[in-house]
Amino acid sequence: MENINNLTSVKLDILVAEAIGIDVFYPDNHNKLSYFPREGIPPREWAPSRFWSQGGPLLEQHKIDLNWGWEEMSEWTASIEPDINVQGATVLEAAMRALVCLKLPAYIQPE
Numbered sequence: 001m002e003n004i005n006n007l008t009s010v011k012l013d014i015l016v017a018e019a020i021g022i023d024v025f026y027p028d029n030h031n032k033l034s035y036f037p038r039e040g041i042p043p044r045e046w047a048p049s050r051f052w053s054q055g056g057p058l059l060e061q062h063k064i065d066l067n068w069g070w071e072e073m074s075e076w077t078a079s080i081e082p083d084i085n086v087q088g089a090t091v092l093e094a095a096m097r098a099l100v101c102l103k104l105p106a107y108i109q110p111e
Contacts, residue, residue: 004086004097009049016048016096019103020058048096055092062102064095 007015013033017024024035024046034043048055059066065079075087078094084101088094 004101005088007097009047009093012049012093012096012100013047015100015104016055016058017046019100022046049090049093052092055096058099059092059095062099064098066091066095 002011010033014024017035022035024033025043026032027034027043032045033047035046036042037044045051046054048058058064062080067077067079069075075089076091076094077085077087078091078098079085080098080102084098086094086097086101088097
């Protein structure tokens with residue numbers, strides 16, 4: 001199992017998609033992870049660990065708590081019930097790590 005804190009943003013974004021049931025892919029014409037927002041709309045880049053338009057609603061929907069410098073850490077800490085606390089360099093990175101830990105507990109566990 002991979003440590004949630006060692007994941008690259010792309011791998012984290014792939015796991016977020018898996019956790020919430022979105023199909024992601026790499027289009028033939030570019031190398032950015034993409035998804036179809038809805039039927040009839042062209043694919044868009046998928047990056048909830050970097051794009052507030054994607055990660056922000058997930059943060060609110062799953063009621064993820066955020067703190068800066070929690071327990072002497074110099075990173076953002078995201079907390080979500082039951083007992084998940086993970087860190088990230090940005091708010092969205094920490095929040096998406098918490099979401100993955102919540103939805104895919106058998107696949108990835110925090111330290």
